[in-house]
Amino acid sequence: MTTDANTTAQETGKEPIHPDHDVVRIPLRHMPGVVAVSIYMMILAGVDVVYVVQHRIDALYLILSAFFFAAALGLLLLLRWAWALSLAAVALLSALFLREYFFNQNWAALEQGLINLVIFLYLVKTDLRNKLR
Numbered sequence: 624m625t626t627d628a629n630t631t632a633q634e635t636g637k638e639p640i641h642p643d644h645d646v647v648r649i650p651l652r653h654m655p656g657v658v659a660v661s662i663y664m665m666i667l668a669g670v671d672v673v674y675v676v677q678h679r680i681d682a683l684y685l686i687l688s689a690f691f692f693a694a695a696l697g698l699l700l701l702l703r704w705a706w707a708l709s710l711a712a713v714a715l716l717s718a719l720f721l722r723e724y725f726f727n728q729n730w731a732a733l734e735q736g737l738i739n740l741v742i743f744l745y746l747v748k749t750d751l752r753n754k755l756r
Contacts, residue, residue, distance in 0.1 A: 649754050664695035703755045710746045713739045
């Protein structure tokens with residue numbers, strides 16, 4: 624009995640891992656929420672840069688600014704890794720801002736935490752995740 628390296632899915636009875644047909648992708652203009660999240664991530668990156676220049680926060684936060692910017696550009700290209708990076712960013716920011724509200728009763732932190740929570744809930748939707756590459 625010999626094994627052939629060129630076996631196909633029909634011979635083994637299993638579905639191929641990577642189908643030959645192309646998946647139809649929805650254009651970015653049909654997903655305004657993704658564009659809004661990308662703009663929000665770019666604003667976060669810009670705010671971090673301004674705060675570093677004003678010496679409000681440490682220069683180490685420029686790394687977060689680079690991640691925010693990369694996540695924003697990746698979301699505009701509909702990449703799945705950018706979705707995961709954005710999801711992690713807004714989840715952590717939501718927790719950070721809500722913690723700030725509960726300990727210091729800062730209403731601005733409550734607003735920012737709730738905004739991040741809404742963005743998180745939007746990014747978690749399965750139909751959005753299925754549209755990404």
